[in-house]
Amino acid sequence: MNSVVEVHQLTKRYGQVTAVDQISFSLEEGKIYGLLGRNGAGKTTIMQLLTTQIFPTGGDIKIFGATPYENNAVLSQICFIKESQKYPDSFRVVDVLKVMTGFFPNWDREYASALIEDFELPLKRKMKALSRGMLSAVGIIIGLASRAPLTMFDEPYLGLDATARSVFYERLLEDYTEHPRTIILSTHLIDEVSRLLEHVLVINQGTLILNEDAETLRELAFSVVGPAASVEAFSVGKEVIEQKAFGRQLSATILGSLDNAERRRAEAMDLELTAVPLQQLIVHLTNEKRERKAVEAL
Numbered sequence: 413m414n415s416v417v418e419v420h421q422l423t424k425r426y427g428q429v430t431a432v433d434q435i436s437f438s439l440e441e442g443k444i445y446g447l448l449g450r451n452g453a454g455k456t457t458i459m460q461l462l463t464t465q466i467f468p469t470g471g472d473i474k475i476f477g478a479t480p481y482e483n484n485a486v487l488s489q490i491c492f493i494k495e496s497q498k499y500p501d502s503f504r505v506v507d508v509l510k511v512m513t514g515f516f517p518n519w520d521r522e523y524a525s526a527l528i529e530d531f532e533l534p535l536k537r538k539m540k541a542l543s544r545g546m547l548s549a550v551g552i553i554i555g556l557a558s559r560a561p562l563t564m565f566d567e568p569y570l571g572l573d574a575t576a577r578s579v580f581y582e583r584l585l586e587d588y589t590e591h592p593r594t595i596i597l598s599t600h601l602i603d604e605v606s607r608l609l610e611h612v613l614v615i616n617q618g619t620l621i622l623n624e625d626a627e628t629l630r631e632l633a634f635s636v637v638g639p640a641a642s643v644e645a646f647s648v649g650k651e652v653i654e655q656k657a658f659g660r661q662l663s664a665t666i667l668g669s670l671d672n673a674e675r676r677r678a679e680a681m682d683l684e685l686t687a688v689p690l691q692q693l694i695v696h697l698t699n700e701k702r703e704r705k706a707v708e709a710l
Protein backbone atom coordinates (compact mmCIF):
# COMPACT_ATOMS: atom_id res chain seq x y z
CA MET A 413 0.00 0.00 0.00
CA ASN A 414 1.25 3.47 -0.87
CA SER A 415 1.26 6.23 1.73
CA VAL A 416 -0.81 9.24 0.73
CA VAL A 417 -0.06 11.27 3.85
CA GLU A 418 2.99 10.99 6.09
CA VAL A 419 3.17 13.24 9.08
CA HIS A 420 6.13 13.24 11.43
CA GLN A 421 6.25 14.99 14.81
CA LEU A 422 3.80 17.60 13.55
CA THR A 423 3.30 20.49 15.97
CA LYS A 424 1.27 23.70 15.80
CA ARG A 425 1.34 26.29 18.56
CA TYR A 426 -0.67 29.46 18.84
CA GLY A 427 1.12 31.44 21.54
CA GLN A 428 0.60 29.42 24.71
CA VAL A 429 -1.88 27.01 23.07
CA THR A 430 -0.46 23.83 21.57
CA ALA A 431 -3.20 22.87 19.12
CA VAL A 432 -1.24 19.92 17.66
CA ASP A 433 1.50 18.30 19.69
CA GLN A 434 4.16 16.13 17.99
CA ILE A 435 1.73 13.97 16.04
CA SER A 436 3.00 11.25 13.68
CA PHE A 437 0.85 9.05 11.44
CA SER A 438 0.54 7.87 7.88
CA LEU A 439 -2.54 7.37 5.73
CA GLU A 440 -2.77 4.78 3.00
CA GLU A 441 -4.22 4.99 -0.46
CA GLY A 442 -7.87 3.97 -0.84
CA LYS A 443 -9.14 4.01 2.73
CA ILE A 444 -11.79 5.97 4.62
CA TYR A 445 -10.35 7.44 7.82
CA GLY A 446 -12.29 8.84 10.74
CA LEU A 447 -10.54 11.78 12.42
CA LEU A 448 -12.31 11.90 15.74
CA GLY A 449 -11.99 13.78 18.99
CA ARG A 450 -13.76 16.20 21.28
CA ASN A 451 -14.23 19.92 20.63
CA GLY A 452 -10.91 21.73 20.42
CA ALA A 453 -8.94 18.47 20.12
CA GLY A 454 -6.98 19.71 17.08
CA LYS A 455 -8.77 18.03 14.15
CA THR A 456 -9.37 21.14 12.05
CA THR A 457 -5.83 22.33 12.74
CA ILE A 458 -4.44 19.05 11.38
CA MET A 459 -6.49 19.38 8.20
CA GLN A 460 -5.45 23.02 7.79
CA LEU A 461 -1.82 21.93 8.15
CA LEU A 462 -2.22 19.15 5.56
CA THR A 463 -3.73 21.61 3.09
CA THR A 464 -1.03 24.25 3.80
CA GLN A 465 -3.63 26.81 4.93
CA ILE A 466 -1.45 27.22 7.99
CA PHE A 467 2.17 26.35 8.65
CA PRO A 468 3.50 24.02 11.33
CA THR A 469 5.60 25.17 14.26
CA GLY A 470 7.53 21.91 13.98
CA GLY A 471 7.63 18.54 12.27
CA ASP A 472 7.05 17.68 8.65
CA ILE A 473 4.37 16.65 6.20
CA LYS A 474 4.63 14.64 3.01
CA ILE A 475 1.65 14.21 0.73
CA PHE A 476 1.91 11.81 -2.21
CA GLY A 477 5.58 11.56 -1.24
CA ALA A 478 6.32 15.29 -1.65
CA THR A 479 6.20 18.40 0.51
CA PRO A 480 2.90 20.14 -0.20
CA TYR A 481 4.02 23.80 0.15
CA GLU A 482 3.42 25.76 -3.06
CA ASN A 483 3.38 22.40 -4.80
CA ASN A 484 0.48 22.59 -7.23
CA ALA A 485 0.95 19.00 -8.39
CA VAL A 486 0.14 17.93 -4.81
CA LEU A 487 -2.42 20.58 -3.86
CA SER A 488 -4.56 19.96 -6.95
CA GLN A 489 -5.01 16.37 -5.73
CA ILE A 490 -6.54 17.52 -2.44
CA CYS A 491 -10.10 18.62 -1.73
CA PHE A 492 -10.85 20.07 1.72
CA ILE A 493 -14.48 20.66 2.62
CA LYS A 494 -14.85 22.73 5.73
CA GLU A 495 -17.89 23.81 7.63
CA SER A 496 -17.42 27.56 7.22
CA GLN A 497 -16.44 27.91 3.57
CA LYS A 498 -17.01 31.46 2.24
CA TYR A 499 -18.16 32.20 -1.32
CA PRO A 500 -18.25 35.48 -3.24
CA ASP A 501 -21.56 37.32 -2.63
CA SER A 502 -22.59 37.36 -6.28
CA PHE A 503 -22.11 33.61 -6.81
CA ARG A 504 -25.06 31.31 -7.46
CA VAL A 505 -24.87 27.55 -6.85
CA VAL A 506 -24.28 26.99 -10.56
CA ASP A 507 -21.37 29.48 -10.58
CA VAL A 508 -19.66 27.74 -7.67
CA LEU A 509 -19.90 24.37 -9.38
CA LYS A 510 -18.58 25.83 -12.67
CA VAL A 511 -15.53 27.22 -10.88
CA MET A 512 -14.78 23.80 -9.40
CA THR A 513 -14.32 22.30 -12.87
CA GLY A 514 -11.12 24.33 -13.12
CA PHE A 515 -9.90 23.39 -9.64
CA PHE A 516 -10.10 19.63 -9.70
CA PRO A 517 -8.59 17.56 -12.51
CA ASN A 518 -10.99 14.64 -11.82
CA TRP A 519 -14.14 16.80 -11.50
CA ASP A 520 -17.20 14.89 -12.78
CA ARG A 521 -19.83 17.32 -14.06
CA GLU A 522 -22.54 14.70 -14.64
CA TYR A 523 -22.06 13.27 -11.19
CA ALA A 524 -22.29 16.79 -9.71
CA SER A 525 -25.63 17.29 -11.54
CA ALA A 526 -26.97 14.00 -10.22
CA LEU A 527 -25.98 15.02 -6.68
CA ILE A 528 -27.71 18.40 -7.08
CA GLU A 529 -30.93 16.49 -7.78
CA ASP A 530 -30.35 14.14 -4.83
CA PHE A 531 -29.96 17.10 -2.48
CA GLU A 532 -32.72 19.10 -4.24
CA LEU A 533 -30.52 22.18 -4.56
CA PRO A 534 -31.79 25.28 -6.41
CA LEU A 535 -29.07 25.82 -9.03
CA LYS A 536 -29.92 29.46 -9.78
CA ARG A 537 -30.14 30.61 -6.16
CA LYS A 538 -27.43 32.90 -4.78
CA MET A 539 -25.10 31.20 -2.30
CA LYS A 540 -25.81 33.89 0.30
CA ALA A 541 -29.53 33.04 0.12
CA LEU A 542 -29.05 29.34 0.83
CA SER A 543 -30.13 27.78 4.10
CA ARG A 544 -27.42 26.37 6.40
CA GLY A 545 -28.23 22.80 5.32
CA MET A 546 -28.18 23.75 1.62
CA LEU A 547 -24.73 25.33 2.07
CA SER A 548 -23.50 22.10 3.61
CA ALA A 549 -24.98 20.18 0.68
CA VAL A 550 -22.97 22.34 -1.76
CA GLY A 551 -19.80 21.43 0.15
CA ILE A 552 -20.65 17.75 0.09
CA ILE A 553 -21.33 17.85 -3.66
CA ILE A 554 -17.96 19.53 -4.26
CA GLY A 555 -16.21 16.97 -2.04
CA LEU A 556 -17.77 14.01 -3.82
CA ALA A 557 -17.68 15.27 -7.43
CA SER A 558 -14.06 16.46 -7.08
CA ARG A 559 -13.00 12.80 -6.89
CA ALA A 560 -9.79 14.20 -5.40
CA PRO A 561 -7.33 11.42 -4.46
CA LEU A 562 -7.20 12.97 -0.97
CA THR A 563 -10.59 14.30 0.12
CA MET A 564 -11.19 15.73 3.59
CA PHE A 565 -14.57 16.53 5.09
CA ASP A 566 -14.45 18.60 8.28
CA GLU A 567 -17.87 18.31 9.99
CA PRO A 568 -19.49 18.71 6.59
CA TYR A 569 -23.13 18.48 7.58
CA LEU A 570 -24.01 21.41 9.80
CA GLY A 571 -27.75 21.97 9.40
CA LEU A 572 -28.25 18.91 7.19
CA ASP A 573 -31.32 16.88 8.14
CA ALA A 574 -31.18 13.13 8.78
CA THR A 575 -32.40 12.26 5.26
CA ALA A 576 -29.76 14.43 3.59
CA ARG A 577 -27.06 13.00 5.86
CA SER A 578 -28.01 9.49 4.90
CA VAL A 579 -27.95 10.50 1.20
CA PHE A 580 -24.40 11.75 1.83
CA TYR A 581 -23.30 8.47 3.45
CA GLU A 582 -24.86 6.35 0.69
CA ARG A 583 -23.37 8.40 -2.15
CA LEU A 584 -19.98 8.51 -0.45
CA LEU A 585 -19.87 4.75 -0.07
CA GLU A 586 -21.11 4.05 -3.63
CA ASP A 587 -18.74 6.52 -5.24
CA TYR A 588 -15.78 5.47 -3.12
CA THR A 589 -16.37 1.84 -4.13
CA GLU A 590 -16.32 2.81 -7.81
CA HIS A 591 -13.52 5.36 -7.49
CA PRO A 592 -11.36 4.43 -4.52
CA ARG A 593 -9.47 7.31 -2.95
CA THR A 594 -8.32 8.42 0.48
CA ILE A 595 -11.02 10.10 2.50
CA ILE A 596 -10.75 11.77 5.89
CA LEU A 597 -14.00 12.34 7.69
CA SER A 598 -13.89 14.50 10.80
CA THR A 599 -17.07 14.21 12.79
CA HIS A 600 -18.77 14.00 16.15
CA LEU A 601 -21.51 11.73 14.79
CA ILE A 602 -19.38 8.62 15.24
CA ASP A 603 -22.15 6.05 15.28
CA GLU A 604 -23.73 7.49 12.13
CA VAL A 605 -20.52 7.12 10.15
CA SER A 606 -19.03 4.10 11.89
CA ARG A 607 -19.96 1.63 9.14
CA LEU A 608 -18.11 3.84 6.61
CA LEU A 609 -14.87 4.06 8.56
CA GLU A 610 -12.02 1.66 7.86
CA HIS A 611 -9.51 3.25 10.18
CA VAL A 612 -9.85 5.55 13.15
CA LEU A 613 -7.55 8.30 14.43
CA VAL A 614 -8.55 9.82 17.75
CA ILE A 615 -7.06 13.16 18.77
CA ASN A 616 -7.18 14.37 22.33
CA GLN A 617 -5.81 17.76 23.42
CA GLY A 618 -3.51 17.90 20.42
CA THR A 619 -2.10 14.40 20.70
CA LEU A 620 -2.90 11.25 18.79
CA ILE A 621 -4.22 8.74 21.32
CA LEU A 622 -5.64 6.07 19.05
CA ASN A 623 -4.63 4.96 15.56
CA GLU A 624 -6.39 1.68 14.79
CA ASP A 625 -8.26 -0.27 12.14
CA ALA A 626 -12.01 -0.04 12.70
CA GLU A 627 -12.26 -3.84 12.36
CA THR A 628 -9.73 -4.35 15.17
CA LEU A 629 -11.61 -1.84 17.33
CA ARG A 630 -14.91 -3.63 16.76
CA GLU A 631 -13.35 -6.86 18.01
CA LEU A 632 -12.02 -5.26 21.20
CA ALA A 633 -15.29 -5.58 23.10
CA PHE A 634 -18.79 -7.07 23.10
CA SER A 635 -22.02 -6.65 25.01
CA VAL A 636 -23.87 -9.41 26.75
CA VAL A 637 -27.55 -9.04 27.63
CA GLY A 638 -29.88 -11.32 29.58
CA PRO A 639 -31.15 -12.19 33.07
CA ALA A 640 -29.06 -10.31 35.63
CA ALA A 641 -27.81 -13.40 37.49
CA SER A 642 -26.69 -15.10 34.26
CA VAL A 643 -24.92 -11.97 32.98
CA GLU A 644 -23.13 -11.64 36.31
CA ALA A 645 -22.10 -15.32 36.27
CA PHE A 646 -20.86 -15.02 32.68
CA SER A 647 -18.89 -11.84 33.49
CA VAL A 648 -16.84 -13.38 36.30
CA GLY A 649 -13.12 -12.99 35.53
CA LYS A 650 -13.81 -10.66 32.59
CA GLU A 651 -13.14 -6.92 32.33
CA VAL A 652 -16.55 -5.24 32.49
CA ILE A 653 -16.38 -1.61 31.38
CA GLU A 654 -20.05 -0.75 31.71
CA GLN A 655 -23.21 -2.27 33.16
CA LYS A 656 -26.82 -1.21 32.74
CA ALA A 657 -29.88 -2.74 34.36
CA PHE A 658 -33.29 -2.88 32.63
CA GLY A 659 -35.72 -4.33 35.17
CA ARG A 660 -34.47 -7.88 35.72
CA GLN A 661 -32.30 -7.76 32.64
CA LEU A 662 -28.68 -6.70 32.69
CA SER A 663 -26.45 -5.51 29.89
CA ALA A 664 -22.68 -5.69 30.40
CA THR A 665 -20.02 -4.35 28.07
CA ILE A 666 -16.94 -6.52 28.28
CA LEU A 667 -13.44 -5.87 26.93
CA GLY A 668 -11.91 -8.75 25.01
CA SER A 669 -13.04 -11.25 22.39
CA LEU A 670 -14.85 -14.57 22.75
CA ASP A 671 -13.78 -18.00 21.53
CA ASN A 672 -16.32 -20.55 20.27
CA ALA A 673 -16.60 -22.32 23.62
CA GLU A 674 -17.51 -19.02 25.34
CA ARG A 675 -20.07 -18.26 22.64
CA ARG A 676 -21.72 -21.67 23.15
CA ARG A 677 -21.69 -21.08 26.90
CA ALA A 678 -23.45 -17.71 26.43
CA GLU A 679 -26.03 -19.37 24.18
CA ALA A 680 -26.67 -22.13 26.73
CA MET A 681 -27.21 -19.45 29.39
CA ASP A 682 -29.75 -17.72 27.14
CA LEU A 683 -27.57 -14.63 26.79
CA GLU A 684 -27.53 -12.36 23.76
CA LEU A 685 -24.15 -11.20 22.42
CA THR A 686 -23.94 -7.98 20.43
CA ALA A 687 -21.25 -5.69 19.02
CA VAL A 688 -20.39 -2.52 20.95
CA PRO A 689 -21.08 0.76 19.14
CA LEU A 690 -17.84 2.41 18.00
CA GLN A 691 -18.74 5.62 19.83
CA GLN A 692 -19.05 3.84 23.20
CA LEU A 693 -15.77 2.04 22.65
CA ILE A 694 -13.93 5.21 21.68
CA VAL A 695 -15.31 7.12 24.67
CA HIS A 696 -14.09 4.31 26.93
CA LEU A 697 -10.66 4.02 25.29
CA THR A 698 -10.10 7.78 25.27
CA ASN A 699 -11.11 8.16 28.92
CA GLU A 700 -8.82 5.28 29.83
CA LYS A 701 -5.87 6.79 27.95
CA ARG A 702 -6.53 10.20 29.42
CA GLU A 703 -6.62 8.77 32.95
CA ARG A 704 -3.42 6.78 32.31
CA LYS A 705 -1.72 9.94 31.01
CA ALA A 706 -2.83 11.89 34.08
CA VAL A 707 -1.45 9.18 36.38
CA GLU A 708 1.86 9.10 34.44
CA ALA A 709 2.13 12.89 34.80
CA LEU A 710 1.84 12.73 38.61
Ligand SMILES: Nc1ncnc2c1ncn2[C@@H]1O[C@H](COP(=O)(O)OP(=O)(O)OP(=O)(O)O)[C@@H](O)[C@H]1O
Pocket residue numbers: 426429430431449450451452453454455456457458
Ligand atom coordinates in the same frame (compact mmCIF):
# COMPACT_ATOMS: atom_id res chain seq x y z
N1 LIG B 1 -6.07 30.79 15.18
C1 LIG B 1 -6.01 30.27 16.41
N2 LIG B 1 -5.50 30.98 17.44
C2 LIG B 1 -5.44 30.47 18.69
N3 LIG B 1 -5.85 29.24 19.02
C3 LIG B 1 -6.37 28.48 18.04
C4 LIG B 1 -6.48 28.94 16.69
N4 LIG B 1 -7.02 27.95 15.94
C5 LIG B 1 -7.26 26.92 16.78
N5 LIG B 1 -6.86 27.23 18.04
C6 LIG B 1 -6.95 26.36 19.23
O1 LIG B 1 -6.37 25.11 18.89
C7 LIG B 1 -7.09 24.05 19.51
C8 LIG B 1 -7.55 23.06 18.45
O2 LIG B 1 -8.57 23.65 17.64
P1 LIG B 1 -9.24 22.89 16.41
O3 LIG B 1 -10.13 23.88 15.73
O4 LIG B 1 -8.20 22.25 15.61
O5 LIG B 1 -10.10 21.78 17.17
P2 LIG B 1 -11.16 20.74 16.57
O6 LIG B 1 -10.76 19.39 17.05
O7 LIG B 1 -11.32 20.92 15.11
O8 LIG B 1 -12.48 21.19 17.36
P3 LIG B 1 -14.06 21.12 16.94
O9 LIG B 1 -14.45 19.68 16.96
O10 LIG B 1 -14.71 21.91 18.04
O11 LIG B 1 -14.19 21.77 15.59
C9 LIG B 1 -8.24 24.71 20.29
O12 LIG B 1 -7.81 24.86 21.62
C10 LIG B 1 -8.38 26.05 19.63
O13 LIG B 1 -8.88 27.01 20.52
